[in-house]
Structure formats: C-alpha cells, structure tokens
Amino acid sequence: MRQPLDPQTYDEPIFDALITARERFGDKEILEDQDRHPLTYTGLIRAAFVLGRKIAGMTEAEERVAVLLPSSSGVVVTFFALHAFARVPVMLNFTAGEANLKAAIKTAGVKKILSAKRFIQQAKLDELVDQLKTVAEIVWLDDLRASIKLPDKLYGLTAGAAPRRFRKKTDPDAPGVVLFTSGSFGAPKGVVLSQRNLVANARQISTHIHLKPEWVMFNPLPTFHCFGLTGGVILPLLSGLKAFQYPSPLHAKTITDLLPQVKASVLFATDTFLNQYARVAEPTDFSTLEFIVGGAEKVREETRALFNSKFGGPVILEGYGATEAAPVVAVNHPDRNRPGTVGQILPGMDYRLEPVPGIDAGGRLLLQGPNVMSGYITADDPRAVEPIEGGWLDTGDIVDVDGEGYVTIRGRAKRFAKIxxxxxxxxxxxxxxxxxxxxxxxxxxxxxxxxxxxxxxxxxxxxxxxxxxxxxxxxxxxxxxxxxxxxxxxxxxxxxxxxxxxxxxxxxxxxxxxxxx
Missing domain, CATH: 3.30.300.30 (ANL, C-terminal domain)
Incomplete structure (x- = not known):
C-alpha cells in the first residue's frame, strides 16, 4: 500500500524549502563538486543572495532567465540565486544544437543567458555562444563574481542569518523552472513546473524511500534534464543529503574513481552511462553505494548482470518519469525491488489507464498529482501557460499495473507499429x-x-x-x-x-x- 503524502510538506516556495531544510538538518555541508570546495546550507544561501542581487539588478521580477551551465556547485547557486529574487530559471540543454536552443530561447521569452567562460571554453561551445548572442544577451557569471565587493559580502552575511526577511516572497504555485522535453520523439516542448511541483516531487520520493541525512548523493546528470535537477539537486538538498555535482556523465573513469573518494551513497544515472561505468570501474569503486537509481531509459538485464557478476551489486532501482511530472512518477524500493518493472507509483499521485485499440495488456497512462506541471508554453505567446486539458497528464506511455501496484512500461504510444x-x-x-x-x-x-x-x-x-x-x-x-x-x-x-x-x-x-x- 502506498504511503500518504502530507500536503503541508510541499506547501512552500522552493527557496523557503531550502531554508526549512537548514532549520531541520542544521548547518551541515550540503553541496560539493569536482573543485572540492564544499558549501554548507548557510554558505549556499549566502552565495545565492549575493549573486541573486547582482542578477536582480539587471533583470525584472518574474523574468525568465536562461542558465547555460553544467552540473556543478555554480549551477545550484545560480538556480537558488534566481529564486531568492523571484526570477524564473530556464535551463538550457547545451547539447541540443543551435536551432533547438534558439527555439527554446524564443519559446521561453528569454532576454538574458547566464553562463561561465571556463565552461564554454572547456566544452568548446564558443561558436554556439556566438550564435546565441544574436538572440539573447550573454551574462558571464565570472564577471559578476569579480564585481563582488565587501558591501556585497556583508549583505550576504546579513541575509544568510535571516533569509526569510531578505528573500523575495513568492507563491508555491509560481513558476519554479522552465525545462524542455528531451525531444527523443519530436521537437522539444517547453514545460513550466511550479515551485510546488518541484518541492512535492522531492517529498514524494523521500516519503517513498527513506533517505538518510548522512548519505551523499552523486549526480553526474545535467540539470537541464529534470532527472538531474530534481533527483540530483533538489531532492538531496531538501532531504539533508550532501549533493555532489559532476559536470558530465561521459567521464566514466573519473566518475567511478570519484565515487569511493566522496563516499557516495546514491548514484543517479541512465542505463547507457551505468553500463559504461561498470565496464571501466575497479572492484571497490561502487563499495560505498547503498543503491543506484536508473531512469530516463529502460535498464537492460545486461547492465544488471554486469554489476552483479563483476561487483556483486549494488542494487539498481529502475524508475520512470516525465518532465511534465517533475519528473519522478514511479520507482522501485531498496526492499521491494522488482527488476523489469519501474516500481510503484509515488505517494500523492492518482492514475488511470485508458484502453488502446489493438493492445490487450495495460493501457495509456494518465496522471494527476501535486508534481504534475502547470502547463506548456509556445513561441506564439511565451507568457501564456497552456494548462493540461481535463486536469489529467497524458504521458503517452503504454503501461501495465499489477495487483500490487508495480508498473511495467510496454512502450510509448508513438513507439508502436501496426504490421x-x-x-x-x-x-x-x-x-x-x-x-x-x-x-x-x-x-x-x-x-x-x-x-x-x-x-x-x-x-x-x-x-x-x-x-x-x-x-x-x-x-x-x-x-x-x-x-x-x-x-x-x-x-x-x-x-x-x-x-x-x-x-x-x-x-x-x-x-x-x-x-x-
């Protein structure tokens, strides 16, 4: 039986939820990346206020501001800096190519893009940035940080001590982020997730699986993908776990070397990357992990077999989600793991299956819940958010749900052929x-x-x-x-x-x- 979800646990804006986490878990180290300069809750909150005030000086309240950064402490600080002053982060997929990025910028109504010179140089994205400059202003975070003086730091100290007095008050139903669907089956769509959506999904996951505050969550997934943003950043920060950010899931050997060094407890990844990690890892590289969460694509039996035969574990918990659901819809449990399924639907969600002609087992999955998006946006009117028709999110996935609530994905509705x-x-x-x-x-x-x-x-x-x-x-x-x-x-x-x-x-x-x- 699914656990109930208390609505009071997600009835707050996301910056307030971060403050609440500090009050609950104490001022512990909570964020780190490959540069190995950890931040405490207070350090993160102070940094967000200082950077946020700089960004606020060149933007308007509720303005959508694009972020072009890899997974790092910097992108987390930037995300919360925007929220501290009621700006809306628009997370851009720097691997999507010029055409898709320009379309995303137009769809979201973005005027400014926050990025970092070091990242652009290392990722060899100079030509892409030159093209993006034709449709939006590039604001270099390096320059903003260089402009921080003693008065700014004193402001950060004061705001960090009393953050609820200094943060710009927003409504939980106000936009929390604009993301774009992966585009694996068509053109990416702009998705507006409210702050309530993001906080609720983190609470749903932590209600479903008990996460210990002493654990370290290792996130190599990009924050322009909802799995990386919610699972790799928001979930650990709101649950008291240190969130270790790594800038690219492609660096298999570096990642597997880092896991035991940082005492990683939970690893988020896709099957593609997990398979690569298992092939290059040393025998003890996964020894500190409690479990792995695999999402975004089906976890192959070959990947599970590789982990079991080579390392004797850790257990891989397959999950399922959609950007429109912030994103986690279902996930297996460490004590109730059923390979081949994506686990049980999270607390607080309702679902129904609609019959599909020609398909006997299961049906088309529709969802309701506090994590389901505010709606889509289009380039025709970037400020207009198109809500879900009838209040039910049509996932477009054909699934089967057994008597104990375990969900098996049969395929995308678009991924069926009539032969x-x-x-x-x-x-x-x-x-x-x-x-x-x-x-x-x-x-x-x-x-x-x-x-x-x-x-x-x-x-x-x-x-x-x-x-x-x-x-x-x-x-x-x-x-x-x-x-x-x-x-x-x-x-x-x-x-x-x-x-x-x-x-x-x-x-x-x-x-x-x-x-x-």
Missing amino acids: AGEMVSLTAVEGIAVAVWPDQRHAVVSVPDSRKGERLVLVTDNAAAEIAPMTEWARTNGVPELAVPRKIMKVGEVPVLGTGKTDYVAIQKMVEADKAA
Missing part, C-alpha cells in the same frame, strides 16, 4: 536485438510499407548483425515472426541525446534518408 493489422511494440522488438547481442546498442523504428502497413528497421552498431539470429531467438521464445525486423541498418554509433537517451528523431531521419537514397 499486418497487429500492434507491435518497437521497444519489445529492440528487446530481441538486446537479447541476441547484449553488448551492442540498438534502436528500432518503423517506415511505411505498401503491403503490411509498416515495416521494422533495426539500427545497430553491431557490424555483424544479421536477421537470422533474431528470427531464431523469436521462434525459441514464442515471439511472433512479424516482430522481427526485415531490414538492418548498421552504423558506427547509434545516436543518443545529451541525457543518454536514444535519439529517435535523428535515427528516423537516417532511416528515411537511407530509404530515399
């Missing part, structure tokens, strides 16, 4: 390729077919892939033959997004271009 009158899950078809070649990455898309309606195409980085082994596996495991792709497209690398999720938009374009050639 010879039968609905076929493209996610399940990918599972055939994964079962036959577990060490490679695979993706399946569909294209129109004059005879059967649609045809499956496997895109894989396995140069030796052939149809016959998949057909044999399907026959042996009772899978219909129509679920076996009839075409294989071999590539050097299967495209992925900056979050590690498969980039189906790019893959679909590749397949269609190959077909037209």
